[in-house]
Structure formats: C-alpha cells, structure tokens
Amino acid sequence: MPENLFEQLPAIDKWLASETGISLTAEFARTEVVDVMREHLNEVREGISNGLTELPDFNSPEYAALIRSDLLRKKSPSLRRIINATGVIIHTNLGRAPLADEAIEAMVRIARGYSNLELDLVSGQRGSRYQHVESLLCRITGAESALVVNNCAASVVLALSTFASGHEVVISRGELVEIGGSFRIPEIISKSTANMVEVGTTNKTRIEDYAAALSSETRVLLSVHPSNYKIIGFSEKTDSRELATLAQQNELIFMQDLGSGALADIKTGVSVTEQLVQKSVADGADILTFSGDKLLGGPQSGIILGRTELIDAIKQNPLLRAFRIDKLSLAALVATLRLYLPPNDPAKKVPVLRMINEEEKSVDRRARNLLRQLRKIPGLTGTVVTDVSYGGGGALPMSEIPTSILRIEMAGMSAGGLARRLRETDPPVIVRVKKDFLIVDPRTVLPEDVNDLVRAFRQIAG
Known part of the structure; x- marks a missing residue:
C-alpha cells in the first residue's frame, strides 16, 4: 500500500x-x-x-x-565555459564575442590589484574612467568625442534622455525593431521619457516623411539598425547623409544607432550590408551608438560617439552613473580597440573577425581533420558537406558565410538525444540539429577546444 x-x-x-x-x-x-x-x-x-x-x-x-x-x-558554477559548434559566430545566448588574448590579459592585470581607473597620475587628482578609451575611439573612427557605457541599449536611453526628454523623437516605422530579450525600440524611447513620432511605412520611408513630421517639439531624428532582419524587395530607406542635412537645417540632432558597430571591413565574399562606423561619422551623424561585443569583438559595452558639446552634455546626465562601464570591461575594450591600430590586423587578431574572414577551404580542412579523429570512436559515423555559418547577434542579418560542416550520427541515438548528451559534458558542447543529423560547424570551434570536443563524443560513446 x-x-x-x-x-x-x-x-x-x-x-x-x-x-x-x-x-x-x-x-x-x-x-x-x-x-x-x-x-x-x-x-x-x-x-x-x-x-x-x-x-x-x-x-x-x-x-x-x-x-x-x-x-x-x-x-559547480552555473556560468560555464562551453564549446560553440553551432556556426553562429556572435551567439547572444553563448555570450556573444569571445575576447582576444590581449583583452583577457588586460582584464587579468587590472583585476589582480588596484588601478588608476579614476586617478590622473600627472596631477594626482581625481580623473575620469572615460579618458582611457576616448582618444582611442576618436582616432579609429574620426569622431570628435566619445563615451562608453555598459551596453548599447543604455547608450540609446542615455542619449535620448539627454536630448529629447519631454520632447519628440522622429523615427521610421520600418525601424521600430525588437532586439534581444523582447526589448523594443518604442519601449526604450518611452523609458528615456521622450515622445516617439512614427513616420513612413514599414517598407518605405523617405526624407520627405521626416521633414513633414517636424514640429516645435522635435529634438532628435533617430535611425536604428534593423537588428535581426532585413527589408528587401519593394523598399526604400532614407540615406544617413540626408538625415544629417535635415537635422542641421532645422537645428536638430541626428542620432544613429548602428547596433553591431563594425570598425573594419569584412574580407570574405559574403554579402555584407553593415555600415562602417567611420562612414557614419563622415556622413555627419551628430550622435552614434553601437555595441562593443558584436562585430567590434570586445566586451559588453555601449559606445557613444559624437560632437564634443553633445558628449559633454551626456556626461552631465545623472543616469550616466547608473550605466557606467566597469573597470574590467573597460580594460578589455581598450585592449581590443588597440588591435585596430597599425601594425595590427584586426581580421587576424579579433576572434569574431577571424572566424568571419576564415576562408571556406581552411574551414573544410579543419572539418576533415576533426572527422578523422571522430571516426575512431565506435558507433560514430559522419561526413563533411558544404553549408553556411551565420554572423548572429543582430550582426550581418541574412548574410550566409560559406562553410564546411560535419554531419554526425551515433548508433542507437537520435540527433536530438546526442545533442542533449553533448550539453551534459564538461565543458558542454552546443551543436545544431538539422534533418535528423547532428551538425558541427568547425568555424566557431576554437583551436584550443578541439581536444575537449573529441573527448566529449568519446565519453558519450562509452
């Protein structure tokens, strides 16, 4: 009983x-x-x-x-190192950009002791944490001034609350995007205590639409990067230079949120539509915001570029203290930005750019080397086939990067079951499942992770 x-x-x-x-x-x-x-x-x-x-x-x-x-x-800690075998390079769920060795070393140096985070070593007086990064950003991008906060959404809220609180922000209906975690641009504008004015249509917004919406309450013309999608076909988007000119003619601020923040050209044959930060600066944007942990390849951070008087105004906003960047992220960001200065080649030094730029034949060679090791495991079979990798993380929407993948099967186990077992290994391995095959894309497998990846399959096979 x-x-x-x-x-x-x-x-x-x-x-x-x-x-x-x-x-x-x-x-x-x-x-x-x-x-x-x-x-x-x-x-x-x-x-x-x-x-x-x-x-x-x-x-x-x-x-x-x-x-x-x-x-x-x-x-065991809940936040763990994992092996990314998905082929999604800037994977939001997996922590976005892996850091360069130089960035990691910089964080360790600062973490081990004290630092001059807010100390002017020349005068001995209190300094600003932003001085460590401002000149680097200006040198790389051509901007007059710069500021860094803890993430890109914070940079947008901070800028809008500084210049448009209680007033109007004009934005295209085609740019009312939802970003990761269900955060939506209309809600971000609302949190900045600005009033949103929508113009144009989802697929077409012309400069005349912006001009017709201007009023005595207008303070900012806002352009937002379409994070994870792209409008194609019967569509039209207003050029940033036109928006800059309209803002200047009406003594308004043209603010552009670039999202991913590309500082270097992508060298592969993939069709890339990301506008470089340097071009936006040259086109006359008054304020630019973008992420530090996407195509830039640094730590989580939000970067604000703009005219000196505008950046100075943002620095006076009390919200800046709530959004300020911490010392470890700042150290990693500075070290990453230095990799964009000669004689460095960011395409070789910055991990996300290195992955995006790796030629397909190089990935294919690594795939076949990996398969030779995996085929020694009893019950495991696999083949190398062509497929595509993705930028991910709101970067390079709809851009497919040619790659070579491993299609793997293990006797007595479904692809989904094998994927689950791989997530239970130490370190966990994250893969894709497609048409009842388990997919491993070597493009996102770091060289130092290969042995652990092979060991994970061996453990599952018993």
Whole structure:
C-alpha cells in the first residue's frame, strides 16, 4: 500500500547518521547534504503518489553515488565555459564575442590589484574612467568625442534622455525593431521619457516623411539598425547623409544607432550590408551608438560617439552613473580597440573577425581533420558537406558565410538525444540539429577546444 511506503521513508536525521550520511557530510556541508536528501525524498513521495510500488535502497552505495553526483552538480558554477559548434559566430545566448588574448590579459592585470581607473597620475587628482578609451575611439573612427557605457541599449536611453526628454523623437516605422530579450525600440524611447513620432511605412520611408513630421517639439531624428532582419524587395530607406542635412537645417540632432558597430571591413565574399562606423561619422551623424561585443569583438559595452558639446552634455546626465562601464570591461575594450591600430590586423587578431574572414577551404580542412579523429570512436559515423555559418547577434542579418560542416550520427541515438548528451559534458558542447543529423560547424570551434570536443563524443560513446 502507498501508505506503508510513505511510512518507510527514512527520516533526515537517521539518514544523516547512516554510513551514507556520514560519508557525504565528511565531503560536503551538512546543509548541502540535507537539501539534496530532501529533494530526493520529495521526488520519491511524488513517485509513490503516481503509483511507485517499491522504494530505492537509500543506504546502498549506488544511491549514495547518485546523491553525491547531485551535490557535485549543485556546487559547480552555473556560468560555464562551453564549446560553440553551432556556426553562429556572435551567439547572444553563448555570450556573444569571445575576447582576444590581449583583452583577457588586460582584464587579468587590472583585476589582480588596484588601478588608476579614476586617478590622473600627472596631477594626482581625481580623473575620469572615460579618458582611457576616448582618444582611442576618436582616432579609429574620426569622431570628435566619445563615451562608453555598459551596453548599447543604455547608450540609446542615455542619449535620448539627454536630448529629447519631454520632447519628440522622429523615427521610421520600418525601424521600430525588437532586439534581444523582447526589448523594443518604442519601449526604450518611452523609458528615456521622450515622445516617439512614427513616420513612413514599414517598407518605405523617405526624407520627405521626416521633414513633414517636424514640429516645435522635435529634438532628435533617430535611425536604428534593423537588428535581426532585413527589408528587401519593394523598399526604400532614407540615406544617413540626408538625415544629417535635415537635422542641421532645422537645428536638430541626428542620432544613429548602428547596433553591431563594425570598425573594419569584412574580407570574405559574403554579402555584407553593415555600415562602417567611420562612414557614419563622415556622413555627419551628430550622435552614434553601437555595441562593443558584436562585430567590434570586445566586451559588453555601449559606445557613444559624437560632437564634443553633445558628449559633454551626456556626461552631465545623472543616469550616466547608473550605466557606467566597469573597470574590467573597460580594460578589455581598450585592449581590443588597440588591435585596430597599425601594425595590427584586426581580421587576424579579433576572434569574431577571424572566424568571419576564415576562408571556406581552411574551414573544410579543419572539418576533415576533426572527422578523422571522430571516426575512431565506435558507433560514430559522419561526413563533411558544404553549408553556411551565420554572423548572429543582430550582426550581418541574412548574410550566409560559406562553410564546411560535419554531419554526425551515433548508433542507437537520435540527433536530438546526442545533442542533449553533448550539453551534459564538461565543458558542454552546443551543436545544431538539422534533418535528423547532428551538425558541427568547425568555424566557431576554437583551436584550443578541439581536444575537449573529441573527448566529449568519446565519453558519450562509452
């Protein structure tokens, strides 16, 4: 009877006093062991209620090993290094841009001790954290002045709240985008306490539409990068130079959110529509915002470029303190930006650019080398075929990068089941599943991850 099974469940105190409990509490904190024991007892109670007719042997070595496994899993950090075998280069769910070695080393140097984050070493007086990065950004982009905050959405809110709070922001209906995490441009404009004025249509917005919407309340003309989509076919988009001219003629601010923030040309044959930051500066945008952790290849950050008097005004906004960049991200950003200065070649030094620019024949060679290792695993079969990688992360929308992938099958296991098992390895391996095949794209597998990738498949094969 179920009632008898409930009565046979061990009390926590007695279980702790057993050989199993004594062994576990010698290795783990008593509170940790108690929590896991209670979780197991609750699961068994639920099982009894659902028809379980026999209890497990709670004092067996096998059950002790099961509890120990759960304890070890709970002690491991939830934020972990993973292997990206998806072929999506700037993967938002996987942390976007992997950092260059120089950026990582810069973070470690600053993290180990104190720094002159806000100290002027010449005068000995308080300085500004922004001075460490401003001149670099201006040198690379040609902008008059620069400011960095903790992410791109913050940079948009900060700029709009500085220049358009209580007034109107004019934006094309075709640019009312939703970015990652269900954040929408209309909501961001609202949070900046500005009033949004929509112009044009989804597929066509002309300069005349902007001009017709101007009023005494207008303060900003806003252009936003279409994050994860592209309008094609019967469409028309107003050129940034036209918007800059209209803003200048009416003493308004033309603000352009570039999203990805490309500072260097993409060298592959892929059709790329990302406008370089340098071009937007030259076209006359008054304020530019973009991310530091997408095509730029740095840490999470939001970069604001613009005329000196406008950047100075933003620096006086009280919200800046809430959005300010931390010292480790700042160190990584400075180190990444230096890779864009001669004699460095960012296409070779910045990991995301290196992945995007890697030639297909190079990826194919790596795919075949990887397959030779994997074929030694019993039960695993695979082939190398051509496919496409993706920029991802709101970068290079609809741009497909020619690549070579591995299509893998493992005896007795579905593609979805194998993908799940790979997520359970250490480090977890993230792959794609397509038409009942497991897909591994070497383009996003870092060279130092290859051995761990092969070991993960070996562990699953047993």
